[in-house]
Amino acid sequence: MTAPIIRSLPALRAAVSEWKSKGECVAVVPTMGALHAGHLSLVEAAKAGADRVIVTIFVNPKQFNSAEDLANYPRTEEDDAVKLAPFGVDAIYVPDGATMYPEGFATTVSVEGLTDVLCGAHRPGHFDGVATVVSKLFLQTGADKAFFGEKDFQQLQVVKRMATDLDIPIDITGCPTIRDDDGLALSSRNARLTKDGRAAAPVLYAQMQKLADEVNAGRALKPALEEATANILAAGFTEVEYLDLRAKLNLRLMERLDEPARLFAAAWIDGVRLIDNIAV
Secondary structure, eight states, X not given: OOOOEEOOHHHHHHHHHXXXXXXXXXXXXXXXXXXXXXXXXXXXXXXXXXSEEEEEEOOOGXXXXXXXXXXXXXXXXXXXXXXXXXXXXXXXXXXXXXXXXOTTOOOOOOOOSTXXXXXXXXXXXXXXXXXXXXXXXXXXXXXXXXXXXXXXXXXXXXXXXXXXXXXOOOEEEEEOOOBOTTSOBOOGGGGGOOHHHHHHTTHHHHHHHHHXXXXXXXXXXXXXXXXXXXXXXXXXXXXXXXXXXXXXXXXXXXXXXXXXXXXXXXXXXXXXXXXXXXXX
């Protein structure tokens, strides 16, 4: 049995109010749909951590830098509902554009510092769109907990900072990246890869693992980064936007491994932008 699909904000708030009147804990898993095993792992974690679970589906136009990318983003609401059915979620919230951004909408939530680097440097305004829509979803759902994937680690840090700064009373949990058997991080965009592109795509993760091992073993960072970048391009990627070692907490660029860090990458193949990150 599929969960009820709620499209109006008053209906959502009425359901949440009823649950909270019984003292139940409510969790939210924000998504843009096109659900895969990575999303479903977040749902599973939410089910384990709360009495009620809301999955939101909204393809947010404010976090796309390209009209073409927005138009091409898969929209699979019926399939998503079927995939969610075995998990027994309590509601699927699918607001329309007018609900999220009504006429005259004039407010943007912007997080400084964390958004100036990595994806933020290559996608101007992207994280403003993320912070704005997520803050609205937190307030609309009134959730006590939220679950995000660590695959979008920069996004996770931005959302945590936003909720802390705005005093939104919600506990945010980051969940491990889910990967295919060959190591490729699951993403809705993977479906757009050609057969050859899909075969080459796991090289990104493999080179990141190799790089992390070398840096942990004491190899100088700069030549290791240059070699990994060359290997990624040789595998068929057309561009490596960034391959950076950064501090885990504040995303500071690091020249040596002297505190908990993560290796971040974004690269293009088949006209598809893939991102990944791993702990170092």
